[in-house]
Structures are given as structure tokens and as C-alpha cells.
Amino acid sequence: MTVRDGGYVPGRHRIDDYGRGGFRFADMSHKGSILALPSGVRAVPLSSAAEIDEAMIDRALSESGGLDVFVVGTGQELLPIANALRVRLRAAGVGCETMATGAAVRTYNMLIDESRRVGALLIAV
Secondary structure (H helix, E strand, O other), X not given: OEOOOOOEEEOOOOEEEEEOOEEEEOOEEEEOEEEEEOOEEEEEOOOOHHHOOHHHHHHHHHHHOOOXXXXXXXXXXXXXXXXXXXXXXXXXXXXXXXEOHHHHHHHHHHHHHOOOOEEEEEOOO
């Protein structure tokens, strides 16, 4: 089964697996990057951390229903996101953790298990 409804699956979901260019969650699979929020998981057209922009951060903030932490998985390697994006998240009262995608998936799942208000932008590896 694959992500449906225009690349959106409603609800909060743990990431069951990652790699081979995509992710598994909610008994489905998706090739490509995802934005995982308490409101649902959405396909996003990003292939690198350099493509993350203010519009993507604004989308995460507006669709999330409120976050404490936003985890960014930047691909195979840890890469910084633009300082302006961190400032935007901080101004909204959201902490930001940036790491390689594998570590980001593990961190996101741990925070989900703790019932934290967490979102994640995960670049496919």
C-alpha cells in the first residue's frame, strides 16, 4: 500500500522503517521525503536539506496544531538548516533539532512514544 489522497495520511504515526529512498508508516510505504505532524503525514517534494525554505516551515507550523519540538532529518549526513528557519521556529515557541535522517526517525519515534507534541521533516535516504 502507498500514501494516498494526494500524498497525505491523516493521524499521528510512528515511522516503522526508512531507507531505499522512502519511509514505512501506518502499514504503508512512501518513496520520497515526508512531513510528519500530529495532524498527519504528508509527502513533500524535497530531495535535500538545502531545499527547506520558509514556506515549508510555515506549512509545518500551520498544519501541526501546535508543536513543542520540530525534528529535521537532513539525509545521510547532518547538515545545518538556515538560521532564519531556526529563528522562525523559535519565534513560534518551537524547539528545533537537526540531525541525519536515521537519527531523526529514532528521535521522532521516541518523542511520539512520550506523547510529546512533535513534528518531523524527513529527507529520504
